[in-house]
Amino acid sequence: MSTTTICPIVEILQDKVERVKFILDKLTELYPDPACALDHRSPFELICATMLSAQCTDAQVNKVTPQLFAKYPDAKALSNADLSELEEVVRSTGFYKNKAKNLVNMAKSLMEYHNGEVPATLDELVKLAGVGRKTANVVLGNAFHMPGMVVDTHVTRLSNRFALVDTEDAVKIEFELMKIIPRERWVDFSHQLILLGREFCSAKKTRCEICAMT
Ligand code: SF4
Numbered sequence: 001m002s003t004t005t006i007c008p009i010v011e012i013l014q015d016k017v018e019r020v021k022f023i024l025d026k027l028t029e030l031y032p033d034p035a036c037a038l039d040h041r042s043p044f045e046l047i048c049a050t051m052l053s054a055q056c057t058d059a060q061v062n063k064v065t066p067q068l069f070a071k072y073p074d075a076k077a078l079s080n081a082d083l084s085e086l087e088e089v090v091r092s093t094g095f096y097k098n099k100a101k102n103l104v105n106m107a108k109s110l111m112e113y114h115n116g117e118v119p120a121t122l123d124e125l126v127k128l129a130g131v132g133r134k135t136a137n138v139v140l141g142n143a144f145h146m147p148g149m150v151v152d153t154h155v156t157r158l159s160n161r162f163a164l165v166d167t168e169d170a171v172k173i174e175f176e177l178m179k180i181i182p183r184e185r186w187v188d189f190s191h192q193l194i195l196l197g198r199e200f201c202s203a204k205k206t207r208c209e210i211c212a213m214t
Helices: 008-012 016-030 043-052 058-071 075-079 083-093 096-113 133-143 153-161 170-180 183-199
Strands: none
Touching: 008 016, 016 183, 043 058, 043 096, 043 133, 058 083, 075 096, 083 096, 133 170, 133 183, 153 170, 153 183, 170 183
16 A cells, blocks of 8 residues: 555445545535636646646745746747746745746747647647646646646545555556546546645644544
């Protein structure tokens, strides 16, 4: 088993189909209107914000992006950014040198292959410089309103604790979850697990005694 903590509901609901139904119903009850916490007004803004959110809180990213988008409002501006100036803008999100470089390279990919627009398919998104499946699925689900299963650290942890998967490999988790979660729930399910993880079921501590899942 990849994760030591197992949620008590696994013992109560040993049948996986029943467990999934229970989890989905509870999550909807708890977080009926989950939304992307990264401020954005366009697919371009969301892809940039998501790239900045690696190893950083959404709140901190939201503090940085107004200045970022004022200075670099589109792919053209970002692709021509002076790297050291961009590094200063994104410095507080951590790993700023890599993030600045990835943003510029991603914008160059948009200019070179997509007329400066963010593409709306997973295959095209993951070909952009610096864009992995997680970022691609965030953009698909939240900017284009297409099904995308985002697997971040919270989704990884909770999916294992719910015994829906038995691996820490994000790509394997994504494919496993896509098999058992209805397609129309993919986007919300990711958001809801992230919210549950933050509120009750963190990496350091489970708060089962007050958790709404029990
Ligand atoms: S905190 Fe909630 S979701 Fe996490 S293991 Fe405990 S009951 Fe399950």
